[in-house]
Amino acid sequence: MAGITHTVTNQVPPLVQYDVFGSDRALVEAVERHLTAEAREDGLAELSALGHTCGSAQVQEWGVQANENPPRLRTHDRYGHRIDEVDFHPAWHRLLGKGVSAGLTAAWGRPGGHVRRAAAFLMWTQVEAGNCCPLSMTHAAVPALRTDPELAAVWEPRLTSMVYDRALRPAGQKPGALFGMGMTEKQGGSDVRANTTAARPLAEDGTYALTGHKWFCSAPMSDAFLVLAQAPGGLTCFLVPRVLEDGSRNVFALQRLKDKLGNRSNASAEVEFDGTWARRVGEEGRGVRTIIGMVAATRLDCVLGSAGLMRQAVAQAVHHCAHRAAFGGKLLDKPLMRNVLADLALESEAATTLALRLAAAYDDGGEQERALLRIAVPAAKYWVTKRCAPVAVEAAECLGGNGYVEESGMPRLVRESPLNSVWEGAGNVQALDVLRALRDPATLDAYLREVGRARGADHRLDAAIKDLLTDLADLEGVEGRARRLTERLALVLQGSLLVRHAPPEVADAFCAGRLGGDAGAAFGTLPPTLDLASVVDRARPLS
Numbered sequence: 001m002a003g004i005t006h007t008v009t010n011q012v013p014p015l016v017q018y019d020v021f022g023s024d025r026a027l028v029e030a031v032e033r034h035l036t037a038e039a040r041e042d043g044l045a046e047l048s049a050l051g052h053t054c055g056s057a058q059v060q061e062w063g064v065q066a067n068e069n070p071p072r073l074r075t076h077d078r079y080g081h082r083i084d085e086v087d088f089h090p091a092w093h094r095l096l097g098k099g100v101s102a103g104l105t106a107a108w109g110r111p112g113g114h115v116r117r118a119a120a121f122l123m124w125t126q127v128e129a130g131n132c133c134p135l136s137m138t139h140a141a142v143p144a145l146r147t148d149p150e151l152a153a154v155w156e157p158r159l160t161s162m163v164y165d166r167a168l169r170p171a172g173q174k175p176g177a178l179f180g181m182g183m184t185e186k187q188g189g190s191d192v193r194a195n196t197t198a199a200r201p202l203a204e205d206g207t208y209a210l211t212g213h214k215w216f217c218s219a220p221m222s223d224a225f226l227v228l229a230q231a232p233g234g235l236t237c238f239l240v241p242r243v244l245e246d247g248s249r250n251v252f253a254l255q256r257l258k259d260k261l262g263n264r265s266n267a268s269a270e271v272e273f274d275g276t277w278a279r280r281v282g283e284e285g286r287g288v289r290t291i292i293g294m295v296a297a298t299r300l301d302c303v304l305g306s307a308g309l310m311r312q313a314v315a316q317a318v319h320h321c322a323h324r325a326a327f328g329g330k331l332l333d334k335p336l337m338r339n340v341l342a343d344l345a346l347e348s349e350a351a352t353t354l355a356l357r358l359a360a361a362y363d364d365g366g367e368q369e370r371a372l373l374r375i376a377v378p379a380a381k382y383w384v385t386k387r388c389a390p391v392a393v394e395a396a397e398c399l400g401g402n403g404y405v406e407e408s409g410m411p412r413l414v415r416e417s418p419l420n421s422v423w424e425g426a427g428n429v430q431a432l433d434v435l436r437a438l439r440d441p442a443t444l445d446a447y448l449r450e451v452g453r454a455r456g457a458d459h460r461l462d463a464a465i466k467d468l469l470t471d472l473a474d475l476e477g478v479e480g481r482a483r484r485l486t487e488r489l490a491l492v493l494q495g496s497l498l499v500r501h502a503p504p505e506v507a508d509a510f511c512a513g514r515l516g517g518d519a520g521a522a523f524g525t526l527p528p529t530l531d532l533a534s535v536v537d538r539a540r541p542l543s
């Protein structure tokens with residue numbers, strides 16, 4: 001037996017058995033702010049229970065296992081019959097089962113349902129981002145399905161049932177079901193008008209046969225998909241079930257699974273349709289309008305997902321620096337590390353606060369809040385998701401060499417971090433969507449009313465609003481500067497929310513660093529005269 005060569009010291013204890021909800025003060029305060037009295041007690045209790053689950057060793061281990069054992073495609077059974085199934089590690093099913101039973105697909109119609117679900121989604125992403133993809137698409141399919149009451153009557157109770165039933169069976173035999181979506185084809189994803197998948201009417205009852213393909217189709221073991229295809233009247237939305245009512249399999253040929261940078265627990269397939277049975281949703285030629293309700297909801301989930309990834313990255317970084325010593329003191333107390341951590345914490349809190357505000361607008365559902373969502377969702381999808389990768393990378397660096405090693409969990413966060421900016425419309429597409437939203441004066445009115453609530457509270461915010469108005473006054477040639485404009489819209493909205501709701505030290509640092517031009521391009525360049533210690537202390541997770 002080898003002798004003892006050294007004593008292990010100064011290694012950080014794992015961040016485990018902690019309350020992911022209770023130790024995220026920005027999240028708790030946002031939930032308390034937005035939940036109505038009717039939903040508050042129940043909502044907080046439910047989220048607190050989920051927070052403990054998310055921090056448990058068991059659930060963290062499932063996240064690791066689901067990523068270390070990625071899904072495998074089985075096109076045929078042993079006798080050569082096509083089955084087009086994907087095998088997942090048991091940890092994937094456990095995660096998905098927990099996610100469904102925690103209400104991650106059950107927001108619609110519950111009091112405060114969207115805020116509760118948003119907070120839950122933000123936490124669940126921290127455990128494992130891959131299984132959040134089917135949870136998101138299932139949640140988001142509801143508004144699109146509601147455009148057809150007959151389909152909604154069959155599917156909505158199953159999508160929102162909180163029961164995970166993984167068996168491929170006809171909808172009528174299932175207590176719970178999952179949904180996916182198929183829009184992207186080889187020749188075009190952002191520009192779905194380029195879709196070539198053809199839909200041939202079978203009968204007057206809205207049934208069609210699809211022929212063609214989808215280049216990306218995630219969560220292919222879902223029960224049904226909303227798919228875009230070209231019908232005689234133009235691009236149309238269809239519901240494609242995997243199993244037909246008589247129990248036979250619909251044609252849904254899984255060609256390959258993508259070998260992806262991250263999100264490796266989740267399967268993303270290439271699919272071919274060949275006479276595939278489909279039921280029209282909405283009118284022919286109005287496919288984009290029908291599916292847009294689903295896209296808007298998944299875009300908000302991209303914001304929530306990125307807010308969750310950033311929160312986990314910051315929690316790990318602050319936890320590490322609170323325990324790790326170098327050069328005679330804890331890293332947390334070193335002025336330069338404190339600056340880095342505070343800067344990261346600001347980004348995380350701004351993302352959480354904005355994401356929960358938008359979820360509350362869904363719960364409200366009024367005309368003004370819908371107008372705000374129309375502009376604020378693409379702006380937030382652009383900005384918050386784009387901040388996620390630099391935050392994850394910088395947070396990993398806070399752990400030094402350990403942060404580059406798989407066991408720390410940071411590499412998985414880094415791999416996940418760019419994805420929310422790509423799917424559901426990449427950055428440019430969001431910025432261009434903001435320009436489209438601006439064509440309706442009601443959206444800008446709603447936005448200005450919202451940020452105007454903080455006017456007069458901070459001179460840097462006031463100046464940023466003024467600059468933004470100057471920018472908006474002349475939209476000549478705006479396409480080439482749509483990113484800059486969208487960034488400003490998002491930053492001013494974040495600043496206004498933090499000035500109204502966050503502790504003064506957080507709002508002050510955000511206004512100085514993000515609106516006042518008092519910081520450099522890298523993290524850790526905030527003016528050191530700010531109360532950065534309090535900003536970091538607020539972000540510290542307690543186990």
Ligand SMILES: Cc1cc2nc3c(=O)[nH]c(=O)nc-3n(C[C@H](O)[C@H](O)[C@H](O)COP(=O)(O)OP(=O)(O)OC[C@H]3O[C@@H](n4cnc5c(N)ncnc54)[C@H](O)[C@@H]3O)c2cc1C
Pocket residue numbers: 180181182183184187188189190191216217218219260263268419422423424425426427428429432
């Ligand atoms: C892991 C993963 C899973 C996915 N799952 C699904 C799924 O389940 N279902 C599904 O339908 N899709 C899915 N997608 C596809 C995804 O939504 C698309 O990749 C994305 O929308 C971009 O489309 P594209 O790849 O065709 O790129 P393109 O449309 O070719 O865009 C390429 C780049 O050009 C930019 N661009 C586009 N138009 C303009 C313009 N007018 N001006 C300036 N810039 C522009 C875009 O912002 C982007 O950066 C998935 C993608 C990934 C990575």
